Amino acid sequence: MARELTPPAIAADYARARRRGRLESLALVAPLLVFIIVTFAAPIAAMLTRSFYTPEFADIMPRTEEALSAWQPGALPSDAVVEAVSADLIAANEAKTIGRAASRFNFEFPGGRTLLTQTARALGGEPARTLADLVALDPRWGAPATWAAMALVAKRVTGIHYLAALDLRLDDAYAIVPEREQNQIYITLFLRTLWVAGLVTFLCLALGYPVAFVLAHLPIKMSNLLMILVLLPFWTSLLVRTTSWIVLLQSQGVINDLLVGTGFIANDQRLAMIYNATGTITAMTHILLPFMVLPLYSVMRTIPSSYARAARSMGASPMTTFLRVYAPLTLPGVGAGGLLVFILALGYYITPALVGGQSGQLISNIIAFHMQSSLNWGLAAALGAILLGGVLGLYLVYARVFGVERMRFA
Amino acid sequence: MPDAAMAGERPGGTGSAVRFEAVSKSFDGTSLVVRDVTLSVARGEFLTFLGPSGSGKTTSLMMLAGFEAPTRGEIYLNDQPVTAMPPHKRGLGFVFQNYALFPHMSVAENLAFPLEVRKVDRASIKAKVDRALAMVSLQGFEERRPAQLSGGQQQRVAVARALVFEPSIVLMDEPLGALDKRLREQLQLELRRIHRELGVTMIYVTHDQSEAMTLSDRIAVFNQGRIEQLADPASLYANPQTLFVASFIGENNAHEGRVMGREGEHVRVALDAGGTFLARAAAPLAPDTRVSLSVRPERLTPGEGPNTIRGRIEERIFLGDHARLVVAGPAGDRWVARVDPRVHGGADEGAEASFAFSPDDAQALAHS
Numbered sequence: 001m002a003r004e005l006t007p008p009a010i011a012a013d014y015a016r017a018r019r020r021g022r023l024e025s026l027a028l029v030a031p032l033l034v035f036i037i038v039t040f041a042a043p044i045a046a047m048l049t050r051s052f053y054t055p056e057f058a059d060i061m062p063r064t065e066e067a068l069s070a071w072q073p074g075a076l077p078s079d080a081v082v083e084a085v086s087a088d089l090i091a092a093n094e095a096k097t098i099g100r101a102a103s104r105f106n107f108e109f110p111g112g113r114t115l116l117t118q119t120a121r122a123l124g125g126e127p128a129r130t131l132a133d134l135v136a137l138d139p140r141w142g143a144p145a146t147w148a149a150m151a152l153v154a155k156r157v158t159g160i161h162y163l164a165a166l167d168l169r170l171d172d173a174y175a176i177v178p179e180r181e182q183n184q185i186y187i188t189l190f191l192r193t194l195w196v197a198g199l200v201t202f203l204c205l206a207l208g209y210p211v212a213f214v215l216a217h218l219p220i221k222m223s224n225l226l227m228i229l230v231l232l233p234f235w236t237s238l239l240v241r242t243t244s245w246i247v248l249l250q251s252q253g254v255i256n257d258l259l260v261g262t263g264f265i266a267n268d269q270r271l272a273m274i275y276n277a278t279g280t281i282t283a284m285t286h287i288l289l290p291f292m293v294l295p296l297y298s299v300m301r302t303i304p305s306s307y308a309r310a311a312r313s314m315g316a317s318p319m320t321t322f323l324r325v326y327a328p329l330t331l332p333g334v335g336a337g338g339l340l341v342f343i344l345a346l347g348y349y350i351t352p353a354l355v356g357g358q359s360g361q362l363i364s365n366i367i368a369f370h371m372q373s374s375l376n377w378g379l380a381a382a383l384g385a386i387l388l389g390g391v392l393g394l395y396l397v398y399a400r401v402f403g404v405e406r407m408r409f410a
Numbered sequence: 411m412p413d414a415a416m417a418g419e420r421p422g423g424t425g426s427a428v429r430f431e432a433v434s435k436s437f438d439g440t441s442l443v444v445r446d447v448t449l450s451v452a453r454g455e456f457l458t459f460l461g462p463s464g465s466g467k468t469t470s471l472m473m474l475a476g477f478e479a480p481t482r483g484e485i486y487l488n489d490q491p492v493t494a495m496p497p498h499k500r501g502l503g504f505v506f507q508n509y510a511l512f513p514h515m516s517v518a519e520n521l522a523f524p525l526e527v528r529k530v531d532r533a534s535i536k537a538k539v540d541r542a543l544a545m546v547s548l549q550g551f552e553e554r555r556p557a558q559l560s561g562g563q564q565q566r567v568a569v570a571r572a573l574v575f576e577p578s579i580v581l582m583d584e585p586l587g588a589l590d591k592r593l594r595e596q597l598q599l600e601l602r603r604i605h606r607e608l609g610v611t612m613i614y615v616t617h618d619q620s621e622a623m624t625l626s627d628r629i630a631v632f633n634q635g636r637i638e639q640l641a642d643p644a645s646l647y648a649n650p651q652t653l654f655v656a657s658f659i660g661e662n663n664a665h666e667g668r669v670m671g672r673e674g675e676h677v678r679v680a681l682d683a684g685g686t687f688l689a690r691a692a693a694p695l696a697p698d699t700r701v702s703l704s705v706r707p708e709r710l711t712p713g714e715g716p717n718t719i720r721g722r723i724e725e726r727i728f729l730g731d732h733a734r735l736v737v738a739g740p741a742g743d744r745w746v747a748r749v750d751p752r753v754h755g756g757a758d759e760g761a762e763a764s765f766a767f768s769p770d771d772a773q774a775l776a777h778s
């Protein structure tokens with residue numbers, strides 16, 4: 001039965017063919033998609049949830065959550081509230097969950113851990129009837145700030161982690177104020193991370209562009225050989241690489257010994273090139289360089305020499321030829337390489353942890369600290385969410401400027 | 411276009427536009443890609459480098475444009491030696507084989523580029539770009555990117571870009587190589603017209619002999635880096651100086667033999683396949699010199715004469731304006747004849763026939 005070639009029939013055939021094509025591509029990417037959802041998207045979603053959803057305290061102390069749900073800062077609790085709180089404390093003490101609740105409270109209220117655990121123990125089995133009973137156990141119960149802080153911690157959905165991540169806090173009257181001077185560290189760290197990532201990207205471009213240029217203009221046999229040198233960082237373990245940087249850069253290291261030995265600097269003037277921002281930047285540039293060279297190289301390989309020759313034949317000097325013809329044609333590679341290096345650098349963790357010292361720590365290191373040591377996962381999640389949001393925002397701006405469809409990653 | 415117009419008034423005028431003097435080029439220090447090329451191109455002339463792939467045409471052009479340095483010899487532009495002159499100072503228009511249009515610029519920006527680097531003012535740039543586009547009939551394509559143009563349109567943009575800054579010498583490296591036959595022929599005519607109108611000196615590279623014939627004032631036939639012959643199309647066809655030229659340009663009957671001796675204006679050649687023939691000799695030939703006898707197919711006419719071939723018609727192909735016959739001689743030698751199909755309609759396959767050619771139409775070409 002011959003089908004007619006009317007416009008609707010053509011459109012239907014076309015749509016069917018398109019649908020089949022799409023299903024095929026979906027089937028091809030499905031395994032990776034599932035893998036990514038399970039190992040990547042789901043953990044990130046769980047992590048992001050943590051940044052604003054903290055049920056631990058409320059789960060352990062449900063009566064307190066109920067009693068403090070509409071708390072007015074500056075007030076002192078009624079007898080009913082005191083009874084609810086002390087009943088929760090007794091129950092938590094018996095269930096041995098008081099420690100977790102106390103830790104959570106301690107993040108927002110310095111000294112809060114001992115306040116809760118000691119009060120719980122001192123109460124014995126008998127809930128307090130009036131505020132005076134509690135104050136008798138610990139005078140801090142008499143301060144409105146204690147109760148304001150506990151009302152915040154008792155909330156399941158909260159923005160305090162984001163405030164903390166931005167060096168802000170709620171004061172006793174729940175007004176947003178800057179964090180105390182000595183506790184302001186995160187903004188500085190975010191800015192330092194941006195600065196280091198930007199500088200590393202710039203250094204990778206400055207070092208990688210000429211290398212990619214040379215490689216792209218060598219015979220393919222030779223350039224493959226030399227490419228191994230560029231790729232070497234990929235093939236050695238991160239620890240070996242980082243250790244070799246330590247060997248080279250430390251104050252008793254190869255470079256300092258050389259400088260002292262040749263008399264360029266005195267023995268007591270050895271340069272501090274590691275365990276600070278310099279060390280972080282040096283090592284990160286080394287490790288991330290291939291991510292810049294590879295896209296640049298692959299773009300430069302595809303630029304025929306006839307473009308530059310055409311420009312020269314039309315009267316352009318070598319400089320003009322480079323600026324107006326060659327460089328613009330390499331932009332897709334610069335865009336892709338820059339994006340890769342910058343985003344990788346923003347989240348870099350292991351290198352700054354090993355060679356960064358105090359001044360070379362980046363935002364990922366403090367996130368790891370809150371994940372592993374202080375166990376303030378809510379704050380870690382908020383910091384991570386801000387980093388992620390920042391990266392996505394930068395990516396959008398970048399895509400606007402460079403055009404993602406024009407980028408060439410390899 | 412003052413330079414070009416002047417050149418147009420006196421084609422082939424006094425000094426030469428381009429001169430190669432004993433130019434050789436080696437890329438690896440052992441083999442020569444261009445060998446001892448000497449040639450001179452007159453102002454306003456259209457000279458074509460014709461030759462098979464790898465014969466050194468592009469390399470010669472690249473040396474002229476300054477992208478490769480001669481290993482030996484010297485190149486002169488307007489009688490000035492240019493070996494030390496960088497490409498951007500030579501002021502040559504260049505059309506590359508793959509066009510080399512800048513993909514990140516529109517057509518108008520591509521054309522404006524050579525003017526901008528010459529610091530021409532905005533208003534004149536606009537006027538010159540418009541004029542160049544009109545010359546190749548591409549008005550209205552200013553804002554397109556090269557990727558949005560067809561092959562023929564790209565080629566025309568490339569030509570316009572090489573001409574827009576009014577160079578007096580334009581080099582073109584197989585600019586029509588990638589196009590289909592019809593488009594190629596149409597653009598050949600356009601190139602001819604442009605050359606006539608502007609009076610520029612053109613050096614053109616191709617390996618298509620009919621293209622070379624259509625366009626050129628003179629043709630330099632390249633073979634293995636050497637110029638085999640440099641002459642106008644007619645004498646190249648009628649009087650090839652070497653066997654290579656004879657067989658590269660047009661169809662050709664070539665049969666090996668040896669010189670028997672002079673007979674007046676001509677030499678007598680005994681072919682290995684049998685028979686003796688009278689032919690012209692491009693250079694004096696001593697007896698017993700190994701030669702090839704070369705005759706164009708259209709010079710064979712039915713009948714008998716001083717040079718006669720007898721044989722059987724093995725193949726007859728009707729080709730519209732002519733018929734192509736393959737005649738097998740008694741010793742298995744094959745001759746191709748091109749005849750008028752109306753006059754010689756009766757010559758059927760399998761029939762015995764005889765063909766003759768004038769001694770002036772045959773060449774005895776020494777083996778090098």
Ligand SMILES: Nc1ncnc2c1ncn2[C@@H]1O[C@H](COP(=O)(O)OP(=O)(O)OP(=O)(O)O)[C@@H](O)[C@H]1O
Pocket residue numbers: 437438443461462463464465466467468469470617
């Ligand atoms: N940059 C180079 N390095 C080494 N050898 C080269 C280079 N360019 C050309 N050659 C060699 O020189 C010879 C002549 O090359 P050329 O490009 O001049 O040939 P051509 O006559 O233009 O041929 P075609 O018609 O195929 O373009 C070739 O054998 C080629 O391999």
Ligand SMILES: [Mg+2]
Pocket residue numbers: 467468469583
């Ligand atoms: Mg060539």
